[in-house]
Amino acid sequence: MAMAAARRALLSHLRVPVAARPAAAIAAAAGSVRAARLLSSSVTEEGAKGSFLDKGEVADRIVSVVKNFQKVEPSKVTPNAHFQKDLGLDSLDTVEIVMAFEEEFGFEIPDNEAEKIDSIKTAVDFIASHPQAK
Amino acid sequence: MAAAAAAAPTRAEVLSLFRSLLRTGRQFSDYNIREYTRRRAADAFRENRALGDAPAAAAFADGKKQLEVAKRQAVVYSLYAPKAKSIMEMKLQ
Numbered sequence: 571m572a573m574a575a576a577r578r579a580l581l582s583h584l585r586v587p588v589a590a591r592p593a594a595a596i597a598a599a600a601g602s603v604r605a606a607r608l609l610s611s612s613v614t615e616e617g618a619k620g621s622f623l624d625k626g627e628v629a630d631r632i633v634s635v636v637k638n639f640q641k642v643e644p645s646k647v648t649p650n651a652h653f654q655k656d657l658g659l660d661s662l663d664t665v666e667i668v669m670a671f672e673e674e675f676g677f678e679i680p681d682n683e684a685e686k687i688d689s690i691k692t693a694v695d696f697i698a699s700h701p702q703a704k
Numbered sequence: 705m706a707a708a709a710a711a712a713p714t715r716a717e718v719l720s721l722f723r724s725l726l727r728t729g730r731q732f733s734d735y736n737i738r739e740y741t742r743r744r745a746a747d748a749f750r751e752n753r754a755l756g757d758a759p760a761a762a763a764f765a766d767g768k769k770q771l772e773v774a775k776r777q778a779v780v781y782s783l784y785a786p787k788a789k790s791i792m793e794m795k796l797q
Contacts, residue, residue, distance in 0.1 A: 661715070661719060662719075662722060662746060662749050662750060662753075665719055665722050665723050665726065666726065666742075666746065669723070669726050669727070669730075673730075681716075681719075681720050681723060684723065685716070685719070
């Protein structure tokens, strides 16, 4: 009886995180306090970690976006390529490429940041350090 | 007014206008119009890249008007969005 009450209290307390993680919900429903602690720690961990993308993955996606850009010769694209010096692009192309990054990563890059992006490396650094990139 | 209109826009202003046009163009739900706006903006900025101060100021003012047109039209077109996607938007398997 007391066990059932504790279980109910635990479940109602955990309503929000449980909805997000059904697998963890089953563990919590077993009634163990440890499971609850585990659940809450894993949720915060995921919240903090999920906001930044892995640098290697960002670099791969950026390289493929640049390779797909009409005026770029795909063979010239390397992780260290500079848009204007190495890829022969002008400032207008750079604006278009940065817009393509926005579409790829689903967030808006403000003008003052967009101006600083002039090579694949600066783009990777900026996007990998941006919490909204996905 | 005349003095303000004659001042050539700075490089940053021009790039910012270009970016705004591309951003607005992206909001069109119709693929063809979306691509047309992007192409039209890119072509016009390239065509006018070597203008002197006075023509550049005129072109910049015209570009700002076009941006307003694009913003308005994006709203109007959103009311009549196509029901089917263009085949160009579909991802190849």
